[in-house]
Amino acid sequence: MTVALEGRGLSRAFGGFRALDGVDISVESGQIRGLIGPNGAGKSTLIDVLSGRAQNWSGQIFLDGEEITHLKIQDRRHRGLARSFQRTNIFPTVSIGMQLTVASRALGDSGLAEVVEALNLGPLLDHQAAKVSYGDQRRLDLALALVGRPRVLLLDEPAAGLTVEESLTLAGILRDLVRRxxxxxxxxxxxxxxxxxxxxxxxVLNLGKTLAEGGPDQVRRDPAVVSAYLGSQA
Incomplete structure (x- = not known):
């Protein structure tokens, strides 16, 4: 398998606190890679670094083997690297349809209809984003990231604030769409x-470093991961 996204020696510090401490990560093409760990482990910082939203960091980033370390956010997006946000990055007073149309035009993409259908946003296109449910707002945020069919998608807690049922439904939609x-x-x-x-x-990250990596069953049984993070969740 080819490597779609790679980070080498990624480090970022806030004063004396090292949010990332020499993290290496390599994600194969077509793979869904989970990134977990305790609060403060460096997960969102890693997403910020990879997406170009962080400053004062060191290391190298490669997209499909091409170095993008010094590219700006917009340039990374046009190269096929997209992200969603822990807090929805939407415009509350703008209709859902208009937001998606603008994003699609900016990326020169004609596949918007498939995104709308996959995330069941068709009935909501004329609604202002502020007037739909929080679950619908999260689906809009995911749709905005999926516009343009990105090669690599970075998701920062897409199920945050959703019910268990909503979370699993969203996860299923995401899995099916990215597989396709x-x-x-x-x-x-x-x-x-x-x-x-x-x-x-x-x-699995902990204290800015990679604690473990492997398949879901392997990680679930790893004593270090259970001790540092999963605990009773395992």
């Missing part, structure tokens, strides 16, 4: 039901 498109996914998520149900492989 061959999209590579790196997902940060605290809901272990979501992580263990859709991920091919899981990376």
């Amino acid at each position: 498109w061959g999209t590579t996914v790196l997902i940060v998520e605290h809901d272990m039901e979501v992580i263990f149900s859709i991920c091919d492989r899981i990376t």
Whole structure:
């Protein structure tokens, strides 16, 4: 398998606190990779670094073997690296349809209809984003990240604030869509039901370093992971 996204020696510090401490990560093309760990482990910081939203960090990043370390956010997006946010990155007073149309035009993509259908947003296109449910807002945020059929998708807690049923439904939609498109996914998520149900492989961070990596069953049984994070969740 080819490597779609790779980070080498990624480090970032806030004063004396090292949020990332020489992290290496390599995600194969078409893989859904989970990224888990305790609060403060460095998960969202890693997503920020990979997506180009972080400053004052060191290391190298490669997309499909091409170095993108110094590319700006917009350039990474046009190269096929997209992300969603822990807090939805939407415009509350703008209709769902308009937001998706603008994003699609900006990326020169004509496949918007498939995204709308997959996430069941058709009935909501004329609604202002602020006037739909939180679950619908999260689906809009995911749809905005999926516009343009990105080669690599970074997801920062896409199920945050959703019910168990909503989380599993969203996870199923995501899994089916990225499989159909061959999209590579790196997902940060605290809901272990979501992580263990859709991920091919899981990376565990703790205190800014890689604690473990492996398949879902392997990670679930790892004593260091159970001690540091999973505990009774395992």
